[in-house]
Structures are given as C-alpha cells and as structure tokens.
Amino acid sequence: MxxxxxxxxxxxxxxxxxxxxxxxxxxxxxxxxxxxxxxxxxxxxxxxxxxxxxxxxxxxxxxxxxxxxxxxxxxxxxxxxxxxxxxxxxxxxxxxxxxxxxxxxxxxxxxxxxxxxxxxxxxxxxxxxxxxxxxxxxxPGITSIQALCAAHAIPMNTLGGPVTITTGRQLRDHGWPPGAQTLVVMLDGNCAFQMLDPAGLHIAWTAFAGMPQEISLAGPLGSTGPQIISARAAARADHGWIMDIYRLTRSGSALA
Structure with a gap:
C-alpha cells in the first residue's frame, strides 16, 4: 500500500x-x-x-x-x-x-x-x-484567499453576505455572476476585470501573496485596474511567472 x-x-x-x-x-x-x-x-x-x-x-x-x-x-x-x-x-x-x-x-x-x-x-x-x-x-494549508485577505487586512465577505469564488476564464466569458455580492477571482492571466463596468466596484489585488516579492494594490476598479495591469506585467517580466488573486466588491457593501 x-x-x-x-x-x-x-x-x-x-x-x-x-x-x-x-x-x-x-x-x-x-x-x-x-x-x-x-x-x-x-x-x-x-x-x-x-x-x-x-x-x-x-x-x-x-x-x-x-x-x-x-x-x-x-x-x-x-x-x-x-x-x-x-x-x-x-x-x-x-x-x-x-x-x-x-x-x-x-x-x-x-x-x-x-x-x-x-x-x-x-x-x-x-x-x-x-x-x-x-x-x-x-x-490542509493556508490558501491564497486567506493570504489575499491578510495582505489587505480585509474580511472576505460582506456583512452576512455570500462569496463567489471563480476564475478569470469564467469572469471573461460570463461577466459578473447574477446575485453575487463579492467575487474572489483566481487563475486570471488576462485581467478579466477589464470586461466589467467599473462603476461602483472596488478591487483588492495581490501577487506573490506571502512571498518576499508580494505586491498589493487596492482601490476603485476604474482607477486601480490600469495600475494592476501595469504592475502585473512588470512583475511577470521580472520573475518570468506570476501568481495573483483579487477580490471585487460593490461600493456601499458592509464588511464584517
């Protein structure tokens, strides 16, 4: 055996x-x-x-x-x-x-x-x-979702609300899931958040979570999204690879 x-x-x-x-x-x-x-x-x-x-x-x-x-x-x-x-x-x-x-x-x-x-x-x-x-x-081990939330000192969920964990492929092909309040997006090699209407959306993004080269950016999607795209491209060029994850929420959601 x-x-x-x-x-x-x-x-x-x-x-x-x-x-x-x-x-x-x-x-x-x-x-x-x-x-x-x-x-x-x-x-x-x-x-x-x-x-x-x-x-x-x-x-x-x-x-x-x-x-x-x-x-x-x-x-x-x-x-x-x-x-x-x-x-x-x-x-x-x-x-x-x-x-x-x-x-x-x-x-x-x-x-x-x-x-x-x-x-x-x-x-x-x-x-x-x-x-x-x-x-x-x-x-069991610490997940990238836990490391993302720790990097930004944020909770994963809105107050009493559900969390949808999905992939960049799903977000790109199907858009924002109906009824979702909070998205955690993994395996997104092409920054699929670009496909969303940024109005009222907040993003918290981390690459190399928990590693010495960790990078974190957060803010309104409209202004922070381009910064993430640039930082992601630079980090990938520097290291030859990248692992990243992000959380998307709608403004006005109560977090707890």
Missing part, C-alpha cells in the same frame, strides 16, 4: 507550514517536487528551503518531476485539462514505482496553497488509485 500525503504549504512564506505539515513531510519516504517549467524553479527552490530549514533530518528521498504541458492541439478546454491530468498521473505512477519498487511506502507532495482550492492534485491522485494500491490523505 502506498500512502500519498497531499500537504498544503501556504503561498510562499515558510511560516505558513503547520506543525502537521512539517511532521508529515518528515515522515515521508519519498517527496515529489516539480522542478521544470515556468515558475517551477522558484517554487521548487522554496520547497527545498522549507525542507532544509523546517523539517528535522533525516529528510525523505527527493524525486524531481518535469511536468508535462497541456497539449495546445486539443481545442476543448476541459478535454485538454483532462488529458494533461492523465499525463501527470502517469508520471507520478512511473516515479513512485521506480523509487519504491516494493509497492509500499509513504509519498508526499508539497501543494502550493491547499489541495482543496483550484488545485488538481486530488483529481490526479484519483487517477493514480486505479493503478496503485493507494491511501490518500490531505494536510
């Missing part, structure tokens, strides 16, 4: 690791670390730094992963992502079988943020379970 631990490690600050996360990493036989691709080296280096500075020795064996990329020839978005997940699951399986040929052991992945929120690791693990005897466990 393979025990697979998906461990939320927060958004870049080593102090985001919980005691449970540190203990589970230290107990693993094998640690899978993605190391190639846009932004992967920085994130791999941070994972290794967390391992070296926070996890008592002896450390687990490390298996670096060169993740496949999505096939641009597959035009349908969901089909493209499903095929990508299949390829990643196959890579995990090969790596685990090579490192643990007995078919027994404890494998860990350090998941950016938390596995519950716009992360593919649980879906990929479900594919893996079809080919390996697998027990999956999740160690």
């Amino acid at each position: 393979i025990r697979l631990s998906l461990i939320g490690i927060g958004t870049g600050n080593p102090e985001h690791l919980t005691l449970q996360a540190i203990r589970t990493i230290g107990a693993a036989d094998l640690l899978l670390i993605p190391e190639k691709g846009a932004g992967k080296k920085d994130l791999a280096d941070l994972r290794r730094m967390m391992l070296d500075t926070l996890v008592p020795a002896p450390h687990p064996m490390i298996a670096p992963l060169t993740l496949p990329v999505r096939d641009p020839a597959i035009r349908n978005y969901h089909a493209r992502v499903e095929a990508w997940h299949d390829a990643i699951a196959a890579l995990w399986e090969r790596t685990i079988r090579n490192a643990l040929p007995s078919g027994n052991g404890h494998v860990a992945l350090m998941i950016w943020g938390d596995p519950s929120l716009y992360d593919s690791s649980l879906r990929i693990a479900a594919r893996l379970a079809a080919h390996l005897p697998l027990q999956v466990e999740v160690v």
Whole structure:
C-alpha cells in the first residue's frame, strides 16, 4: 500500500507550514517536487528551503518531476485539462514505482496553497488509485484567499453576505455572476476585470501573496485596474511567472 500525503504549504512564506505539515513531510519516504517549467524553479527552490530549514533530518528521498504541458492541439478546454491530468498521473505512477519498487511506502507532495482550492492534485491522485494500491490523505494549508485577505487586512465577505469564488476564464466569458455580492477571482492571466463596468466596484489585488516579492494594490476598479495591469506585467517580466488573486466588491457593501 502506498500512502500519498497531499500537504498544503501556504503561498510562499515558510511560516505558513503547520506543525502537521512539517511532521508529515518528515515522515515521508519519498517527496515529489516539480522542478521544470515556468515558475517551477522558484517554487521548487522554496520547497527545498522549507525542507532544509523546517523539517528535522533525516529528510525523505527527493524525486524531481518535469511536468508535462497541456497539449495546445486539443481545442476543448476541459478535454485538454483532462488529458494533461492523465499525463501527470502517469508520471507520478512511473516515479513512485521506480523509487519504491516494493509497492509500499509513504509519498508526499508539497501543494502550493491547499489541495482543496483550484488545485488538481486530488483529481490526479484519483487517477493514480486505479493503478496503485493507494491511501490518500490531505494536510490542509493556508490558501491564497486567506493570504489575499491578510495582505489587505480585509474580511472576505460582506456583512452576512455570500462569496463567489471563480476564475478569470469564467469572469471573461460570463461577466459578473447574477446575485453575487463579492467575487474572489483566481487563475486570471488576462485581467478579466477589464470586461466589467467599473462603476461602483472596488478591487483588492495581490501577487506573490506571502512571498518576499508580494505586491498589493487596492482601490476603485476604474482607477486601480490600469495600475494592476501595469504592475502585473512588470512583475511577470521580472520573475518570468506570476501568481495573483483579487477580490471585487460593490461600493456601499458592509464588511464584517
């Protein structure tokens, strides 16, 4: 039986690791670390730094992963992502079988943020379970939403109001969701807030939340949106990658 631990490690600050996360990493036989691709080296280096500075020795064996990329020839978005997940699951399986040929052991992945929120690791693990005897466990971590709210010292919700968590793709294709009071927008590579009527909207945006290069801007969408677009482009040029998130609210909403 393979025990697979998906461990939320927060958004870049080593102090985001919980005691449970540190203990589970230290107990693993094998640690899978993605190391190639846009932004992967920085994130791999941070994972290794967390391992070296926070996890008592002896450390687990490390298996670096060169993740496949999505096939641009597959035009349908969901089909493209499903095929990508299949390829990643196959890579995990090969790596685990090579490192643990007995078919027994404890494998860990350090998941950016938390596995519950716009992360593919649980879906990929479900594919893996079809080919390996697998027990999956999740160690929760600080999410990018929590880090965003902390960066701006703001609550997520309006007073007694709901929060809609969505993606840039959904906002671009469908606009403001009917009845929504507060939006938290993730995975927005093209600043989809540009598609909205800015009147009465307030934005709180953070890139690299929790990391030393964290950038935060907030204000009316009409005036702050162009600043975010400029700052985002500059940061992406400097680092070669970017992870960001933002909250949108309508002016006059009571926050609590």
